[in-house]
């Protein structure tokens with residue numbers, strides 16, 4: 001697929017928001033969700049990259065991302081895998097979601113909000129959720145997030161959180177973390193919070209991690225203080241209530 005020049009990309013968002021700015025929700029925690037995407041539009045039956053693409057941006061007012069509307073989410077650990085080394089796991093492409101639909105349906109049918117994927121090779125390293133990245137907060141203040149290695153989506157929220165959490169004084173390490181160590185560290189109280197993050201849901205605490213074989217309860221199953229502080233800070237920067245020392249915010253439209 002061709003790469004959209006950054007200037008043109010930003011201009012497309014600016015123009016759409018200008019037209020649709022009355023759809024920006026007034027309610028706190030409401031957002032105007034923007035989804036840029038590209039699809040092949042060439043009429044052709046063979047298997048090769050298309051020569052014609054359409055770039056589209058859609059906007060939709062959005063409220064709470066999760067069905068439950070609660071302050072923590074519960075996660076189902078799938079036996080299915082989402083991405084293998086050497087594949088397309090790091091790309092925001094439709095194909096990756098195909099592999100996550102059955103496991104996500106499984107999570108929903110068990111009453112869980114999201115699915116967690118382990119690595120496809122050893123089936124023990126925690127990678128990410130169906131549409132969110134993960135952070136693990138330890139009692140000593142250290143925070144760990146799985147490293148980008150081609151099988152994980154390099155989320156912009158993950159990237160922002162690494163900077164924000166470091167700015168808040170935490171040591172943030174990108175390292176592998178196994179489901180066995182999660183169990184061990186929860187049992188010894190060395191692990192105090194699990195945080196999930198993504199554009200739509202921003203930052204959320206994980207209350208419970210469950211599979212057909214085990215049930216890991218994180219802390220008191222309520223929203224954790226680090227998740228809450230990071231979420232508040234991120235949203236304050238997004239809404240302009242806090243100053244943006246990172247250069248992330250672009251003002252668009254003629255909002256007063």
Ligand SMILES: *Cc1c(COP(=O)(O)O)cnc(C)c1O
Nearest residue numbers: 131132133153155156157198199
């Ligand atoms: C979109 C997505 C994320 C989160 O990425 P953001 O850029 O923060 O929205 C994480 N994992 C997967 C698989 C995703 O599709």
